[in-house]
Amino acid sequence: MRPDSQSPAVLNSHVALKDVAKAYGKGNKAISALEGVTLDISRGEFLSILGPSGCGKSTLLMMIAGLLVPSHGMIEVAQRPVTRPLTDVGIAFQQDLLFDWRTVLGNVMLQADMRDLDRNAARAKAQILLERVGLKGFENRRPWELSGGMRQRVAICRALLHDSSILLLDEPFGALDALTRDHMNLHLQNLWMLERPTAIMVTHSISEAVFLSDRVIVFSRRPGRVVYELPIELPRPRTVEMRDASEFVRFQHQLRQAIEVPQ
């Protein structure tokens, strides 16, 4: 056992990235999506990744999930290297990816069907989750009867059904308008605080990142690398009013500057 493995920080580490890089293509035509990313994410932490389009943020998320393979470096989850798709994970994508042939409840239950979970327990959990995000009474509706915001809430409930220890959010509210988005942030915080999984979210919205996160990191343009890191020390649960607080505004300001002036 390594001596430093006794220190609390390391024990607490849940997702660790060591000098991770990803390039698409081969030889001279290879395009480097991200380079030299080293990160340590603690158990139960909510981390957001901000950065310009195409800086490899989503790629990073998919590599943590074991769905894409890094070209270089190593990713560890719970001190084990990721070598195949993680299953102790819930993912919400930019598109809601709901199945048109399933009802709202059926879409959340997909998670249980794929994992052979106990159906009754899963159904009860699904109903609790849907109720939490204001979708009680919509269980038997079909996805096309719902608004974009409602659809994305269903997708997040689906990602949380199985109590996984990691929640990956790939710009889940990117397609929504600003007002709906603020509302969705509250819903997401609400759901996340139920079980407090380790959450990693990719976003373009500075205010969303500050509102939800314990820590925000900023990526540079392609090839993406970490250029700035900001702990968000605000009490939870965070409220709508806090968005106007001077601290909140200051965090936003710091992040905006970090994005505009990459090192």
Add this chain to the structure above:
Amino acid sequence: MSDLISRVVYPSLVFFVLILLWQFGAERSLFPAYILPAPSTIALRVWSTAPIMFGHAIVTTLEIMCGFVLAIFLGVFLAWMLAYVRLFNQAFYPWLVFIQVLPKVALGPLLVVWIGVGFLPKALVSFLLAFFPVMIDTLAGLKSVQRDYVFLLRSMGASRLKRFLYFELPHALPYIFASLKVAITLAVVGAIVGEFIGADRGLGYVLIVATGTMDTVLIFVALVWISILSLLLYALVCLFDRFFVSWHAAARHDQIRDAA
């Protein structure tokens, strides 16, 4: 109401006017009866031969259904293999396209030599004509799956079979049903042509016999039965389509409404 007129009344009107003109022309002997017999003559013959013709229609229907069902299963299965087994795709895709390029009814005589003039060769010709559109459309459906759906299901630890049954197959169903509407009409052609080549029963056999005896009225009787059979089978496919992929029409309708 105006919807009813445009969808039922107008087409029926066209039909009856044409029949009336035809009947009028036949009674005035504008054309010889052995080329174009009067609709009333045909109708009477349809009525008097109904029991015998029904038997022939049953035979042809069974051949069609057999070929069609085989085309569905093999078409979907081959599409699945082409979509997910790379080596199979590389080795067989060109040959499957080659088979499509061949005039498959030309294989009919060979089938008769191999397996005789019974039920099977007709079902096989029917299958040969019907399976290709099913395979190609199913393949298009399976290939239109977005990467993120696959990622989502893999992160759920879904097995290969579950991914197919719960996602890929239902996702491809609208494509499959679109192809079935083409395939069912081809299956009818296949069975009839199969019967041309060599048969002792079936609607295609009746056509050949009627041609041999210059019995134009009987040719028309057979055509009436074939048309009705085709229509019924097509309607049946549409019914299944509505039942199994109602969600697709509804979702699509919603998108169009949003876009408008």
